[in-house]
Amino acid sequence: MTERVIDRPRSRGFLFLDSHPAGCRQLVSGMWDAVSAPAAPPPADGPVALVIGSSAGYGLAATLAGLKRAGIRGVAVCFEKPATARRTATAGWYRTAATAELAREAGRDLVFLNGDAFSDAMKDQVAEVIEERFGGKVDHLIYSVAAPRRTDPETGTTYASVLQPIGEPSRTRTLVFDDAGAPEVKEVETAPAAEEDIAQTVAVMGGADWERWIDHLAARGLLAEGFSTAALSYIGSPLTEAIYRKGTIGAAKAHLEATARDLDKRLTELVGGRAVTSVNGAAVTQSSTAIPGIALYVGLLRGVLGERMVSPVAQLSELWDQLTGVRPLELDEEGRVRLDRWELAPEVQSAVAERWQRATTENIAELADLEWFRGEVHRLYGFEVPGVDYGAPVATEVAWPGEAG
Template identity: 55%
Template sequence: MTLRTIKPGNRGYLYVNSHPTGCSTVVDHLWQQIPEPADDRPGPVALVIGSSAGYGLAATLVGLRAHRMRGLGIAFEAPATERRTAGAGWYRTARTAELAAEAGADFTFLNGDAFSDGVKEEAADRIAARFGKVDLLIYSVAAPRRTDPVTGEVHHSVIKPLGSDYRAKTLVFEDGTPRIGELHLQIADEAERDATVQVMGGADWQLWVDALQSRGLLADGFRTVALSYVGSDITAPVYRAGTIGAAKQHLEDTARTLNTRLDGAGHAYTVVAGAAVTQASTAIPSIALYTSILHRVTGDGWQTTVDQAAELWSRLSGDAEPDLDDQDRIRLDDWEMNPRVQTAVRAMWDRIDAETMDTRADTGWFREQVGRLYGWDVPGVDYEAEAETAVPWPASPWPASPSSGV
């Protein structure tokens, strides 16, 4: 037992520790938002890559509770040490596994670098031994760097504009109090753009599908989706028209490549999600202010990651049509991109300043949402009580795989 009273260690959006009870409670709150299935038929065999955070976590929870998903979730999380807690995703995964077991789900989790050949091989071994085929691959990975498994080169992503420098308003919390700041980002060079595409584009998604296909593990009617984002023209210079946008375009191009390779035996889609407060999105300049304004404008119309994951699952399960756009993408962002919403957000963005910030943006809400990503600011949690930090990674209920030794 490693019981400790934990205090948040953060500066702005960056937290160096997480709270086990808070992270577990966040998962419980998400789980309670999801309806149980209408019948007890087993669901699809799914591989969720990036299952511990953001949309990947939401898709995992909805799949487990509402669709009786079977299969494997993959995340890359740090364990607790003597000086630090485990990563927030570690604690979220531990609680997700408990809820999955209570629901009788035939699902387990693997902790490892999804970019590596070793993790792909181990995941394929586990799927082959337990199920024989996989019906669905959900790819939701956000990472700052990627090691190319062929060349060994380490690529680092950057968040920069392309074509011209970017100057805009931004939201900062350096002293714990939100305020409007000014941002200046210089344009990325070609090497930085290409590196970002290598990390956040579709290269690894394609390798995953190739690895499963080469082993004969794709079920008839196999589907795979990768999460993307378009967003507003307000944030376009630093997002869709920047280095990240180049990566997202590559991701969408990869879907077309995969459809050619699958040759009718399956289908690949990119999924354009709406805005969300995630560990990945908080690293993008101006997104915090934009999201705070968007939440103020949409109010009860705000769609959480669970809301959007539920909509995605309804389309993947056949309960609703895929409803593709003119680029064959599944769109979950109509609530955000509604012209009336965007007009209102633009008007507030243009007029917001230090004096009007409290009436034109939900900055306090945003700050609380960031804290909850790490298990802080969660209602009902006693932060004065000691918490167990050395939570074990979920043990697999499956028989050991001969080649992986686990």
């Protein structure tokens, strides 16, 4: 077993090259503790769920909240890499190992599968586990996949997503940190996407793969009566809409929402089921830090709201309550679950917009919660987590759940 002292991360901007096993485990434990226990303990034979994209961001929050609050069992799918002689495992590998520990302690049978969620091979593997281990029926499916590319199993074509505006260039304010951690507010311009780029982004991040999952499970008769599914999404602020909601990602999200409406009709007829998109509020995630303007926006949002920001596990606890019938589904006029109302409240957006206009390199520390934002980025990879001794050697080779160490 290889042990190393990993006292500080190696990074390129917001991309970290290492992760800390103990820090990731402690982070997951803290998220678990933050999930409110249900009014009554979930039954041992809780609902069978499939979480696709379970190791990071809102998918991880969905997995933890589902385990503790809804008592789910079933399958969690993600794509992570193990440790090598030169590198630690990915943070999601360590987070998954920690989640598996908590599931076992809670008496929940959750199988963790590592591989390409876009592939039909993974869909077959999941179906076989559901058939052999969980009675052949799945009650809920949470879809939370953020990937830069996708290979279509039918055609073999690989599509790549881009972060670009549509129609005209976008000039936005953004926040960067230099090698010493000093913040700088600057403006960046992004060229508009070509039609092919838009189509490829939709092919990666739209609803095509979500629909293939439903089709695959339905074809094998694995959808339980009353089956429900939710794809996790984001709308965001007018301040970021040129690069996000009105950009290539926004086109993909619009396709995701259209897919939800089509699936909802089909599932209603097939099993009396439901399909929705869940619009979540802002958070610092590995995927969101790559989007121009998001770092500045989220830092300012935290500066306005402080502890009133609603955490991902709190939001996903609410979603599980709605999916499992603890509370009725609360949908907007387009059939979406809205977990972002706290973020988009007019008074909140007005306060953030005022700070956005005033923000400079010189005053950004007064307007945004930079320490929180910087810490959140580090904690994604297991660093700056309270209670972790970063001077102590730590084992970097951690077995995948269910495999021998």
